[in-house]
Amino acid sequence: MRTIDIAIIGAGPAGLTAALYAARARASTVVFEQGIPGGQIVTTDWVENYPGFPKGLSGQELGDLMLAQAEEFGAEVQSFTAVTSIKPADLDFIVTTSEDEEFLAKSVIIATGAIPKKLGVPGEAEFTGRGVSWCATCDGALFKDKVVSVVGGGDAAVEEALFLTKFASRVHLIHRRDELRATKCIQERCFANEKIEMQLSRTVKEIQGADGKVSGTLLASTSGEEDLLLPLDGVFIFVGIDPVNTTAIDLVELDEKGYIKIDHDGRTNWPGLFAAGDVTDSELKQVITAAAKGASAAFEALRFIDEKVCSI
């Protein structure tokens, strides 16, 4: 079994920033990532609210830069390697991976982020990958000159609707309330875009298909109107996120929605086990806050290791 100082689970903005801080402090640091590094942000076309990049940059580019910077300082990033369990071993932790490798870590930072919520309506599962998508950057180009809908009213939904207008001839933006939740400046761009048609006070009742692919969405009304059938080719869903909390579910305390409870500095209830980013109960779920919390968690993990060494 390999012994390391800090194991970091997840290579999104929180995990990669934690890795940067830990490796820069000369702690032996391994980041485990079940897919490709970068996290959720690589699924978005453009990030315009990360400080230092006034013109914005692509989510992929931001993810790549964070990865390069963490590696530059000596963090080891193992891609396509999921952590399957974290078990306490005296004052340390045994981290087991999908490659059946075990690591003895003095401290662990959970930065497993979140995944997009599903609508849970008929047709969603059946037509996933056949018109139903959670990633406009990945799939938008497949809908050139087609009609699509975006479900959701927050920043991610409206930004992705704007992105989809580069390809689609029409984008229906479906939101259950009578006004959007997105930041005002994003809303202004949305209302100015002639390709976007608002479907406010509407929810998706069913995603319908023909010949094995999406053919329309049946919308219910939240304001007493009749149901409405929209013929279309694609449905993009951005209705929030669910935390990926399974790696240490038997060790850490969760809130009622399943987010890991942390204190101000990223400590969970279990000594030596820290968490950061979208998997935690922090209010704002953005790249900047994930990165900041990753830095705090690494700082506290380093302090925890130092104090442990001094007390032995």
Ligand SMILES: Cc1cc2nc3c(=O)[nH]c(=O)nc-3n(C[C@H](O)[C@H](O)[C@H](O)COP(=O)(O)OP(=O)(O)OC[C@H]3O[C@@H](n4cnc5c(N)ncnc54)[C@H](O)[C@@H]3O)c2cc1C
């Ligand atoms: C479409 C979209 C657009 C967005 N746009 C913006 C924006 O413009 N600006 C902004 O600030 N934020 C934006 N966000 C939010 C931002 O992407 C997230 O807040 C941020 O990525 C959270 O970072 P994180 O590191 O906590 O988690 P994540 O980015 O979710 O990263 C977690 C990583 O952990 C990995 N992982 C999970 N479980 C395991 C395991 N068991 N073993 C190994 N690896 C594991 C996952 O594969 C993932 O790579 C957007 C999000 C979406 C979905």
